[in-house]
Amino acid sequence: MADTPARLDKRKIKIAAQGAAERRRHQRVPLALPGRLFEHGRGEQRCRLIDVSPGGAKLLLKEPPPPNSHVVLLIDGLGRLEGDVIRIGGNWLTLRFTMQSRKRDRLADAITWRFNMERLGLEEDRVAARKPGKGQATIRLRDGVLIRADVVDVSISGAAFSCLERPRVGERVRVGEMTGRVARILERGFAVAFDPPSSGSEEAKPEPGAAIDLRAAS
Numbered sequence: 001m002a003d004t005p006a007r008l009d010k011r012k013i014k015i016a017a018q019g020a021a022e023r024r025r026h027q028r029v030p031l032a033l034p035g036r037l038f039e040h041g042r043g044e045q046r047c048r049l050i051d052v053s054p055g056g057a058k059l060l061l062k063e064p065p066p067p068n069s070h071v072v073l074l075i076d077g078l079g080r081l082e083g084d085v086i087r088i089g090g091n092w093l094t095l096r097f098t099m100q101s102r103k104r105d106r107l108a109d110a111i112t113w114r115f116n117m118e119r120l121g122l123e124e125d126r127v128a129a130r131k132p133g134k135g136q137a138t139i140r141l142r143d144g145v146l147i148r149a150d151v152v153d154v155s156i157s158g159a160a161f162s163c164l165e166r167p168r169v170g171e172r173v174r175v176g177e178m179t180g181r182v183a184r185i186l187e188r189g190f191a192v193a194f195d196p197p198s199s200g201s202e203e204a205k206p207e208p209g210a211a212i213d214l215r216a217a218s
Contacts (some may be wrong), residue, residue, distance in 0.1 A: 002194045003020075005109055006132075007092065008024065012112065013092070013127075022029050024137070026031075027049060027053055028051040028052060028053040028056070028057075028058070029052065029053065029111065029115050030050070030051045031049055031052050031114055032048060032049060032076055032114055032116070033048070033049040033075050033076050033078065034046070034047075034048055035047050035048070035049060035059075035073055035074050035075035035076060035078075036073070037059065037070050037071055037072070038071060038072040038073075038074075039063075039065045039070075039072075039214065040067055040070070040094055042063075042065065043119060045060045045061055045062060045063060046061070046062075047060060047061035049075055049078075050092070050209075051110070051166040052078070052111055054097070054099055054104045054107050054108040055096065055097060056086075056095055056096045057073075057083070057094070057095060057097070057103075058092060058093070058094045059073075059092060059093055059094075059095070059156065060091060060092050061091065061092070061093065062091065064085070064088040064089070064091070064092065064093040065085050065088070065089065065093070066085065067085050067086060067087065067088060068084060068085060068086075068141065069084070069085045070083075070084055070085075071080070071083060071084075071085060072185075074090070076112045077110065078107065078110050078111070078114070081097055081099070081107070082099065082100055083095035083096050083187045083189050084096050086103040088130065092199075107158060108201045113154070116154045116159075117135065119176055119178060120137055120159065120175045120176035120177070120178055120179050121137065121138060121176030121177070121209065122153070129199060132174075134152060135150070136148060136149065136150055136151065137149055137151055137159075137161065137175050137176070138175075138176075139161065139173050139174070139175050139192075140173065140175075141167055141171065141173055142172045142173070143172060147163060147165045148163065149161035149162060149163035149165075149189065150162040150189075152186075152189065154183065157193060157194060158180065158183060158191055158192050158193040158194050159175065159191070159192050159194070160186060160189065160190075160191045160192075161189045161190060161191070161192070162188050162189040163188075163189050163190075166185055166189070166190050167190060168181045168182065169182050169183070169185060171180060171186060177193065178194050178195070179194070179195050180192045180193050180194040180195050181193055181195075
């Protein structure tokens, strides 16, 4: 029996959603972090991350391994990662990560946190330094008052904070390089909706100062 229009519509929506998730999975963001690269038979060398996504990364290093090499990375703030080299240059390489989907989800969390830490001026919580979404931010209100708040969550469009002070809904605020407005009051804090970038597209690298969220990439 032929598919009804309703079933076709649902199928198209599902296919479109899967395609969008796949694009997010491979969206690389600039993230300069030091680390070490291990290759079987050649030992280890220092490296530096240039950009990264839950699917792969680009690295700077002195002696890139040849294509198809399997390597292990230890990157500050992201932990242990494995992947296969797919392209090399004089002092760089790109690789494709090899990991299970659960670990890829955790990597997306870590990338989101490390990238947004810089843009939003967040201070990492040393007690739980490896857990995304933990830290403190300084929030500047329109009248110049500064609020110190614990970060509850950060996404592409906003952030939630926990603190005793509660600005008014609609009030303009600044968090690091980001500006926005108070979107709603929470039980123990408030949520801020960030201003959208003035230009750019969703497919390229994020605009400078734009917060990101790769956690929907799975």
